[in-house]
Amino acid sequence: MARILTLTLNPALDLAIRVGPIRLGEVNRTESTRLDAAGKGINVARVLRDLGHDVTVSGLLGADNETAFVRAFARYGLHDAFVRIPGESRINAKLSEPDGRVTDLNGPGPLIPAHALDMLSVRLGPLLPGIEAVVISGSLPPNMAPAQLASLITRVRERQMPVWLDTSGPALLAGLAVRPTGVKPNETELAEWAGHPLDTPESRLQAALRLNAEGIEDVLVSAGAEGVIWAQRGDALMAESPRVSVVSTVGAGDTLLAGALHGVMSGWPRERSLRFATALAAESVRHIGVGDPAAGDLDMLQAQTLVRSLTVQPLTGETHR
Ligand SMILES: Nc1ncnc2c1ncn2[C@@H]1O[C@H](COP(=O)(O)OP(=O)(O)OP(=O)(O)O)[C@@H](O)[C@H]1O
Numbered sequence: 001m002a003r004i005l006t007l008t009l010n011p012a013l014d015l016a017i018r019v020g021p022i023r024l025g026e027v028n029r030t031e032s033t034r035l036d037a038a039g040k041g042i043n044v045a046r047v048l049r050d051l052g053h054d055v056t057v058s059g060l061l062g063a064d065n066e067t068a069f070v071r072a073f074a075r076y077g078l079h080d081a082f083v084r085i086p087g088e089s090r091i092n093a094k095l096s097e098p099d100g101r102v103t104d105l106n107g108p109g110p111l112i113p114a115h116a117l118d119m120l121s122v123r124l125g126p127l128l129p130g131i132e133a134v135v136i137s138g139s140l141p142p143n144m145a146p147a148q149l150a151s152l153i154t155r156v157r158e159r160q161m162p163v164w165l166d167t168s169g170p171a172l173l174a175g176l177a178v179r180p181t182g183v184k185p186n187e188t189e190l191a192e193w194a195g196h197p198l199d200t201p202e203s204r205l206q207a208a209l210r211l212n213a214e215g216i217e218d219v220l221v222s223a224g225a226e227g228v229i230w231a232q233r234g235d236a237l238m239a240e241s242p243r244v245s246v247v248s249t250v251g252a253g254d255t256l257l258a259g260a261l262h263g264v265m266s267g268w269p270r271e272r273s274l275r276f277a278t279a280l281a282a283e284s285v286r287h288i289g290v291g292d293p294a295a296g297d298l299d300m301l302q303a304q305t306l307v308r309s310l311t312v313q314p315l316t317g318e319t320h321r
């Protein structure tokens with residue numbers, strides 16, 4: 001199994017709230033609430049660890065409310081290489097309604113001190129030589145410039161190490177410009193890069209292929225219940241998700257990325273990796289939290305996941321299914 005590092009620059013405590021149909025402006029009684037150490041890179045790490053990898057988590061963690069994170073790292077078997085910064089990591093509220101609608105209220109996170117990224121570099125220096133893949137996931141702290149993310153990616157790439165990126169907005173644009181090995185935008189995030197809506201599989205495919213052509217080897221575009229496109233060096237596969245009843249989609253994208261990377265690191269054919277990742281992501285939406293590789297019906301979910309090739313005509317980019 002592989003040694004993998006995930007970086008979460010702006011982790012969060014996720015407050016998952018299950019509630020009946022929300023009545024805005026009124027008192028709503030919730031069905032359940034729970035608070036978990038999260039943030040995209042930490043979620044990815046949990047799934048990879050459950051899949052048997054040796055996973056180190058790093059990034060920038062607020063020292064004042066670190067206890068829940070430290071306990072979670074111990075419980076999940078993750079090596080803690082987070083740099084502590086003053087203040088508290090944010091709390092993100094996730095409201096799940098009975099019809100499957102999920103509303104995310106994500107905080108900005110704490111401001112980071114001027115020397116925080118230097119401290120992170122120092123921390124990562126001795127770690128990186130033993131690492132086989134790096135995942136950088138989630139938003140940036142409010143005072144971290146997208147260019148600083150780009151230089152972090154570049155420094156890791158200079159060590160010939162694969163870097164997978166999952167972020168959004170200006171950070172995604174800056175990250176894409178320096179060509180990580182792989183990216184996992186959802187359709188909204190990719191649309192920001194493309195500059196127009198990507199509401200059909202065809203438009204998502206075209207955008208993914210453009211990224212391949214610009215030098216990003218693996219482009220995994222998630223589109224919720226509509227499934228996933230995985231474009232690799234101009235050759236694309238599409239997976240249709242199995243139907244499941246939705247409790248919370250929070251962490252589905254992280255589960256998908258972890259499942260795909262697991263396939264890559266295990267040397268599986270891409271079709272197998274995509275089927276596995278898509279089924280595991282569907283498993284995750286049935287409950288709060290990331291996907292569980294030990295779920296008893298994962299094989300059945302995989303059998304219900306349709307993967308097909310999208311045959312690409314190189315010059316026009318026209319597709320035939
Ligand atoms: N309703 C659903 N039914 C089945 N599978 C789903 C559903 N919603 C999401 N998934 C699976 O999870 C994957 C990731 O979901 P989505 O596109 O919402 O990612 P995301 O926006 O990055 O999520 P997040 O940032 O909350 O982790 C989808 O491509 C799909 O495989």
Ligand SMILES: O=P(O)(O)OC[C@@]1(O)O[C@H](CO)[C@@H](O)[C@@H]1O
Nearest residue numbers: 012038039040092106138139251
């Ligand atoms: O605000 P960001 O960093 O973009 O996303 C943070 C977040 O929504 O992503 C995870 C789900 O993917 C959650 O655990 C977490 O709250």
